[in-house]
Amino acid sequence: MITEELALVGDIGGTNARLALVRAGEVQPTAVEILPCSEYENLDVAVTDYLQRAGVDRVSKACIAVASPVRGGQVRMTNNHWRFSIEETRNHFDWREFKVLNDFTAMALGVPHVKPEQLTKVCGGSGDPARAKLVIGPGTGLGVSGLVPIREGWVPLMTEGGHVDFAPVDDREMAVLRILRARFGRVSVERILCGQGLLNLYQARAEIEGVAAPLNSPERITAAALEASDALARATLRHFCEILGRVAGNAALTIGALGGVYLCGGIVPRFVQFLAESNFRAAFEDKGRMRPLMQSTPVFVVTEPYTGLLGAAEALLNQEV
Numbered sequence: 001m002i003t004e005e006l007a008l009v010g011d012i013g014g015t016n017a018r019l020a021l022v023r024a025g026e027v028q029p030t031a032v033e034i035l036p037c038s039e040y041e042n043l044d045v046a047v048t049d050y051l052q053r054a055g056v057d058r059v060s061k062a063c064i065a066v067a068s069p070v071r072g073g074q075v076r077m078t079n080n081h082w083r084f085s086i087e088e089t090r091n092h093f094d095w096r097e098f099k100v101l102n103d104f105t106a107m108a109l110g111v112p113h114v115k116p117e118q119l120t121k122v123c124g125g126s127g128d129p130a131r132a133k134l135v136i137g138p139g140t141g142l143g144v145s146g147l148v149p150i151r152e153g154w155v156p157l158m159t160e161g162g163h164v165d166f167a168p169v170d171d172r173e174m175a176v177l178r179i180l181r182a183r184f185g186r187v188s189v190e191r192i193l194c195g196q197g198l199l200n201l202y203q204a205r206a207e208i209e210g211v212a213a214p215l216n217s218p219e220r221i222t223a224a225a226l227e228a229s230d231a232l233a234r235a236t237l238r239h240f241c242e243i244l245g246r247v248a249g250n251a252a253l254t255i256g257a258l259g260g261v262y263l264c265g266g267i268v269p270r271f272v273q274f275l276a277e278s279n280f281r282a283a284f285e286d287k288g289r290m291r292p293l294m295q296s297t298p299v300f301v302v303t304e305p306y307t308g309l310l311g312a313a314e315a316l317l318n319q320e321v
Contacts, residue, residue: 007316008047008062011103011308012037014079014140019050020309021059027113027313029306037080044084044092061097063312065106067140075100079140099315103308104143104264108135108156109318110311111147111262114304119262120272123281124298127258134257136161136248137265137302138197142190146255155320161251162190169246172208179204189247192240195267198222201243202236218267226271237271238278244268245283249294253287261299269303 009029011018017037020029031054040046043064051057068078073086090098111133133147133154144161147154166187168174180187180200192201195218202221206213215221215233224230225237244263252261261284268275285294304310315321 006056006059007313008051008059008064009309009312009316010047010062010064011106011306011312012043012064012077012082013067013103014077017043017046018306018309019047020306021054021056022313022316025317027110027310027317029309029313032306032309037077037082040082042082042084044089047093058094061095061316062093063099063101063106063315065101065103065308065312065315067103070100070102097316099312099321101312101315101321102158104135104137104145105156105158105321106308106311106315107137107143107264108133108145108147108311109154109314109321110304110307110309111135111264111302112154113310113314114302114307118304119300119302122263122272122276122299122301123284124260124294125296127260127296127298129259131258132255133259134248134252134255134261135264136251136261137263138193138195138244138267139265140195142193142197142247143265144251146251146257147259148255149259150320153318153320157255162193163188164247164250165189166192166243172205175208176201176204179207189243193244193247198236198240198267201240202233205236205239206232222267222270226274237274241275241278241280242283244275245278245280246286248299249284249287252284252294252297253290258293258297261297262302263300264302264307268301272301272303275301 005024006021017035020032076083135145137143142162144159146157166189168177198218203213221233224233287294
């Protein structure tokens with residue numbers, strides 16, 4: 001079946017490729033499938049298989065979000081073996097249009113389309129919906145993006161805000177910095193605020209406190225913290241939330257995100273209640289004379305699993321992308 005009114009959208013990470021179809025002028029994805037990247041030689045093979053499974057011979061255009069930098073016409077995935085040329089892929093499928101964007105840019109573009117029931121408010125007031133929004137989230141790395149309002153819609157900010165310096169605020173964090181600097185040299189906030197970063201923080205705190213660190217993965221640390229079965233894991237996750245609050249507050253001040261802060265990614269939605277009960281809010285609001293501004297800024301956790309696909313669909317409609 002040749003379906004000209006359909007477009008292909010995708011959100012490709014290091015492990016999985018999420019692919020879906022959208023109808024012309026719409027953003028809601030249908031026929032969503034999650035394909036393991038390791039089972040396909042490259043993007044074109046995965047797309048061909050997906051379209052066959054969906055019963056569609058051809059679509060007219062596509063937008064793919066990728067977990068890697070997008071420079072020029074070549075894409076080299078950071079955490080899997082896929083490599084492709086944007087123009088060669090467009091020609092191969094005879095697409096009228098093919099957009100490729102960074103996955104967190106797509107995440108930002110998708111946020112305005114997330115349904116209210118997929119947003120959990122953590123703190124803050126009503127803010128100002130007409131102002132910029134901050135989109136930030138720990139996952140494999142720390143993604144930071146934003147949305148700047150224009151007359152009709154939004155322009156996404158393409159940033160590397162996860163790589164700003166980690167700024168300790170007390171003696172314990174100075175010790176954490178010294179330990180991580182010995183391992184990595186320069187220490188960015190991403191060295192703490194991501195999956196591997198949670199493990200880094202856990203091991204650093206264990207060294208500072210002179211105790212064992214038996215847990216060897218972020219998943220195990222999170223599980224132990226939520227189950228209250230490991231005191232160090234629980235203290236580490238609370239510290240992780242506090243640092244996230246501070247970093248999110250700094251970024252919100254930087255871009256003037258009175259429109260709200262949206263916490264995305266694969267980590268925070270797993271412990272929303274824990275986050276709300278942690279020092280996240282106190283750290284987010286602790287900005288001296290800017291405290292009233294921070295108290296008025298709403299902060300949400302985004303629990304929509306396909307925000308990136310919504311953003312890829314929005315990119316096909318958005319002439320600013």
